[in-house]
Every structure is written in C-alpha cells, then in structure tokens.
Amino acid sequence: MASFNKVILAGNLTRDPELRYTPKGTAIAKLALAVNRRWAGEDGQQREEVTYVDIDAFGKQAETISQYLKKGGGILIEGRLRLDQWDDKQTGQKRSRLGVVLEGFTFLGTGRAEGGVAPAPGGAPAPRPQSRPEPPARSESAAPETDGPPPEDDDVPF
Secondary structure, X not given: XXXXXXXXXXXXXXXOOEEEEOOOOOEEEEEEEEEEEEEEOOOOOEEEEEEEEEEEEEHHHHHHHHHHOOOXXXXXXXXXXXXXXXXXXXXXXXXXXXXXXXXXEEEEOOOOOOOOOOOOHHHOOXXXXXXXXXXXXXXXXXXXXXXXXXXXXXXXXX
C-alpha cells in the first residue's frame, strides 16, 4: 500500500524560535505556529478558529529561521507529520504528540520584496530561498546596451 505524508501550513509564530545544538553540533529549532481559519457561520456571523502546531527544524534551516524570524513573524512551511510517544515520568501514563518536521520554508510578510521574498522582521534582509542571478536594474533614461548585435526580426506575432 502506498503512503504519502506531506503538510503545508502558513501562519505566524506564537513565540521566538528555540535554537539548540546536539552534542554532534546539529542545530534544532523548535517553533510554535498559529494557523487561523475564518469563515461565515450559517447565521452570517464571522467565526475564527486557531490551530496551534509544533514544528521541529534541523540543520541550516533551523539556524536561518532562528536568525531571521521572531514571534509574530509569518512563515509558510512544508514538512511531514511525526508522532512522538513517551511515558510520563510523573504519572506513568503513555503520552503522545503529533507534530511537524520541517523540510522547507518561505518567509511571509505583508510587504513583499522584489523576487517574492519577504523582508525579515527588524529590517534585516531575508535570505533568498534559491540563488538565481538577477538581471541588473535599468532606468528608463538609460541608454540601450550595445554589447553585441541587435536582435533579429523573425516575424513573431508578439
């Protein structure tokens, strides 16, 4: 039987990320995400439901999130569900927690920067999710480039 375990969530952090390191030096960040759902009830009243999700990030992603994101910051995460189970030391009962292991993310914000990357809280530049060279910006008054032959006219209708 085939299996598929993928989660995509967008929300805001309920607290600053908690960054720790394992004895071998692997970074682990613990995040708490609030995901809001708004809808109109049968009576026309606006309703809201908030779901809180615990997220674990590892490695360079954990360090980047901890560096640029603080409480209230918006983030879109992709990850997988993981069930943690343990015995409560005080009561001896079995306990469990369903959480998300982060596999990828994008910073979100109200003012989107050029290229679709939101500025990080505090005005610091957010890291780009992928490294693509951007073409140099040209002003309208700039002279056209003369490096090379002019483009050929090939009867394209657009």
